[in-house]
Amino acid sequence: MEQLVQKYLSTVNGDYWLTENEYDNLRISYRIKDIIFEQRSAFQDVMILDSYNFGRMLVLDGIVQTTSVDGYIYNEMISHVPISIHPNPKKVLIIGGGDCGAAKEVCKYEEVEQIDVVEIDEVVVKACIEHLPEVSGNLNDPRVRFVFEDGVVFAANKTDEYDVIIVDSSDPIGPAKVLFEKSFYESLHKALKPDGLMVCQSQSPIFHSDVMKQSYSRIKELFKEVKMYTAVVPTYPGGFWSFTIGSKQYINVNPSKVKNKQTQYVNEQIIESCFGLPQFVVNKLEGK
Amino acid sequence: MEQLVQKYLSTVNGDYWLTENEYDNLRISYRIKDIIFEQRSAFQDVMILDSYNFGRMLVLDGIVQTTSVDGYIYNEMISHVPISIHPNPKKVLIIGGGDCGAAKEVCKYEEVEQIDVVEIDEVVVKACIEHLPEVSGNLNDPRVRFVFEDGVVFAANKTDEYDVIIVDSSDPIGPAKVLFEKSFYESLHKALKPDGLMVCQSQSPIFHSDVMKQSYSRIKELFKEVKMYTAVVPTYPGGFWSFTIGSKQYINVNPSKVKNKQTQYVNEQIIESCFGLPQFVVNKLEGK
Incomplete structure (x- = not known):
């Protein structure tokens, strides 16, 4: 259960953060409230995370795909x-x-x-x-x-x-x-x-x-x-x-x-x- | 000379990074190639940084104002x-x-x-x-x-x-x-x-x-x-x-x-x- 969390999220002062890297030169980091779902499917790593700014987010292989807010x-x-x-x-x-x-x-x-x-x-x-x-x-x-x-x-x-x-x-x-x-x-x-x-x-x-x-x-x-x-x-x-x-x-x-x-x-x-x-x-x- | 760099930039594996915080829940971090200019004016902290993705950027009080690229x-x-x-x-x-x-x-x-x-x-x-x-x-x-x-x-x-x-x-x-x-x-x-x-x-x-x-x-x-x-x-x-x-x-x-x-x-x-x-x-x- 904790496998994907460890792979993709980092912990800072007790908070989870998800960080996306764009060409190693730009990083966008989302503070995460809660881990709702995580499963490694036959095709990819699937997570649903609850973030502070964008609500729940679908995250595939560590990349945000869509969010509740936008x-x-x-x-x-x-x-x-x-x-x-x-x-x-x-x-x-x-x-x-x-x-x-x-x-x-x-x-x-x-x-x-x-x-x-x-x-x-x-x-x-x-x-x-x-x-x-x-x-x-x-x-x-x-x-x-x-x-x-x-x-x-x-x-x-x-x-x-x-x-x-x-x-x-x-x-x-x-x-x-x-x-x-x-x-x-x-x-x-x-x-x-x-x-x-x-x-x-x-x-x-x-x-x-x-x-x-x-x-x-x-x-x-x-x-x-x-x-x-x-x-x-x-x-x-x-x-x-x-x-x-x-x-x-x-x-x-x-x-x-x-x-x-x-x-x-x-x-x-x-x-x-x-x-x-x-x-x-x-x-x-x-x-x- | 190094005063503003220390205040606003962090160092990761020998690279400088500038990080903007949006409501403490979203962070955007730019990898910085070079510090071109830094001076504390009478009104604010003024820096011009050379970044990898956006070229040179005008940064006031740690916030990106404009860049060469966009x-x-x-x-x-x-x-x-x-x-x-x-x-x-x-x-x-x-x-x-x-x-x-x-x-x-x-x-x-x-x-x-x-x-x-x-x-x-x-x-x-x-x-x-x-x-x-x-x-x-x-x-x-x-x-x-x-x-x-x-x-x-x-x-x-x-x-x-x-x-x-x-x-x-x-x-x-x-x-x-x-x-x-x-x-x-x-x-x-x-x-x-x-x-x-x-x-x-x-x-x-x-x-x-x-x-x-x-x-x-x-x-x-x-x-x-x-x-x-x-x-x-x-x-x-x-x-x-x-x-x-x-x-x-x-x-x-x-x-x-x-x-x-x-x-x-x-x-x-x-x-x-x-x-x-x-x-x-x-x-x-x-x-x-």
């Missing part, structure tokens, strides 16, 4: 933007998304008939449903179907099936590395209907701008339409995060779709303004 | 947005702004005839001009006039004089505390021409939402028009920062004004999209 930002942005672009999304695939937050947001759209959540690690889903309700919600919607297997294999076996695919992955290290490769985006293109669209998180424009550029370029090669948007996620290093949409047809948002969806970050202004990119991001994408 | 974001946003709103800004007052970055940006507008920079601490200005050229530029424009005195006293003695006032303050602790008080905003209102406008940094929507709300409300009480906008500043806690405009007349931006201004963050998209506020910010401002 988890809604990432989950709303990766869900409502693509759904608001598609005029009639009936069948949605979420790859990753073990915290269930993206599925919770997609469930707010009545026209969606089926939501397949393909998460490799069942331990993450069970831990988040039980211990992280602020992010996962009381996710109990009959339209949601969990599949605990490799999203890469799952997507490769599908053709012309989904209206919207949401790739809600962790960082491109460990089990999520393949979710940034070109062959994976090709599978997604094939798994989408002829008017379908996909979205993925494409990392930090500040700290991982090469990964961001690479995701954007790979998606642009495959899809008729590509568009990047950003959001502020305080618990990610630098606070700035990018998302990339690849679409076979539709690309304009319909802001009125997000009205009255009980969101905390997304609204009609944000769903349009999120596509306004700073010049240094534009330059990076254009290879300047 | 300083342009804050300085462009606090300058180009108000200037692009005013149709004919001739006389500009910058209160604070000792890093000279805001003045450098305002100098890009030919129609501006005079820029008064009123900074209480001459040590900061001299250190930034000498040691932080990425932020200060080779600021050597005859339109810029430095006044090393208290911005509160300076503004209180002016009437109907400025087209644009930029309040580029540090956090509302120490010498900058008065720059968030209502009587100060009243002085600014009086110092502005009948069609003038002001902007101030109004802190983090995440960590200091009460200060943000207070600035917004106080400015709204005094000015005909009030509008908030945001930017991502990676070296500020949470990465998300707010600015508030108070205007006696003009409030719409003219995006074409920022074209070809050699900016790295601001562009025509950003100057419009920066006003799109997340729902939790809207709720806070509306008192919900």
Whole structure:
């Protein structure tokens, strides 16, 4: 039981601290109130920690993934933007998304008939449903179907099936590395209907701008339409995060779709303004 | 010489680290390559440190104010947005702004005839001009006039004089505390021409939402028009920062004004999209 705590947490004056290292040059440390859950799964080290500033946090291999306090930002942005672009999304695939937050947001759209959540690690889903309700919600919607297997294999076996695919992955290290490769985006293109669209998180424009550029370029090669948007996620290093949409047809948002969806970050202004990119991001994408 | 280093930096395995504490629950630590400058001024402890991830940083009383790597974001946003709103800004007052970055940006507008920079601490200005050229530029424009005195006293003695006032303050602790008080905003209102406008940094929507709300409300009480906008500043806690405009007349931006201004963050998209506020910010401002 104490194994993961010893591996990832340090003790200072009787308090636990979780420290993230960014390239050994920047450290972000969270004071921890309580250890809620810890288990080494078949894939990674899974912890749910209660922190002072950000409430409960899902921590995978020592890296903060989502928190009670700001988890809604990432989950709303990766869900409502693509759904608001598609005029009639009936069948949605979420790859990753073990915290269930993206599925919770997609469930707010009545026209969606089926939501397949393909998460490799069942331990993450069970831990988040039980211990992280602020992010996962009381996710109990009959339209949601969990599949605990490799999203890469799952997507490769599908053709012309989904209206919207949401790739809600962790960082491109460990089990999520393949979710940034070109062959994976090709599978997604094939798994989408002829008017379908996909979205993925494409990392930090500040700290991982090469990964961001690479995701954007790979998606642009495959899809008729590509568009990047950003959001502020305080618990990610630098606070700035990018998302990339690849679409076979539709690309304009319909802001009125997000009205009255009980969101905390997304609204009609944000769903349009999120596509306004700073010049240094534009330059990076254009290879300047 | 070693006094400030000992006060603010710790040594781990032969490396210097600067650590910022946010409410004792969150710590951000920067690995430091070199100590470039340190001096206790009449007002505060001034250091310029060379860090691994963010290049050279201006650090006041142990708090990072601006860096070589991302300083342009804050300085462009606090300058180009108000200037692009005013149709004919001739006389500009910058209160604070000792890093000279805001003045450098305002100098890009030919129609501006005079820029008064009123900074209480001459040590900061001299250190930034000498040691932080990425932020200060080779600021050597005859339109810029430095006044090393208290911005509160300076503004209180002016009437109907400025087209644009930029309040580029540090956090509302120490010498900058008065720059968030209502009587100060009243002085600014009086110092502005009948069609003038002001902007101030109004802190983090995440960590200091009460200060943000207070600035917004106080400015709204005094000015005909009030509008908030945001930017991502990676070296500020949470990465998300707010600015508030108070205007006696003009409030719409003219995006074409920022074209070809050699900016790295601001562009025509950003100057419009920066006003799109997340729902939790809207709720806070509306008192919900």
